Amino acid sequence: MPQEKPFVFIETCTPRRVLELFSTKWTSMVLYALKCGRLRTGELQRCLPGISKKMLTQTLRELEADGLILRTVYPQVPPKVEYQLTDNGALLIEPIEMLYDWGRRHSELLASLKLRRGKD
Amino acid sequence: MPQEKPFVFIETCTPRRVLELFSTKWTSMVLYALKCGRLRTGELQRCLPGISKKMLTQTLRELEADGLILRTVYPQVPPKVEYQLTDNGALLIEPIEMLYDWGRRHSELLASLKLRRGKD
DNA sequence: CGGGATCCTTCAGGATACTG
């Protein structure tokens, strides 16, 4: 048994940083929803059933601050705001999509996991 | 601008279930650490700097309950316990590794993100 | 050495109400 040396997850290693991307509930979903183009706030909210307005805006603000999405305000009443991916934001679609695709190919396995879900 | 229809993240969709896999802090790291073969509890802990004994055991118990890892106890004093991936567990290495690999290829971008980290 | 059991802190994230 050719036991290789195990990987050590130093606090600052990239694996940990990638994980942070997915450790927050809505981040990757918001990005992925914007893959189709620009969306208004309300449309975005309808893409994410269950999200609260608070978390939606908070997530959007963070993504904007990190330069992953662009926010466009139209000077109208009532207000109209649109969000779209920046070039950097578009880069993140790749791993997200990979993950989702893998999930679709292994939905049976996924469904069998209860992991940290108390009830099922 | 050929705006396609946005994806809707129904509560039970597979993307959400995959995300749950990565939403818990240590799960994917424990699995990945075991990629190299069987590891004793202490070795595992040394692979995950910062993990508490409580979280280590809790994560291991959950993974075991979901049939992703196998726990072997050697009748010795002092105790010796080893963990290894099951076949199902090995299946999860693929997406995890994809994610980590992508991270390594984009470490500069990742480093530029502050996301939800308060301080940097 | 491996691990169970407690206690305690933190904070992500939900609910609600109010503004322009």
Added chain:
DNA sequence: CAGTATCCTGAAGGATCCCG
């Protein structure tokens, strides 16, 4: 319609002590 500001709680996860 989009957004801000509060309030509140559930649960993740750390620290500690004890056991075989």
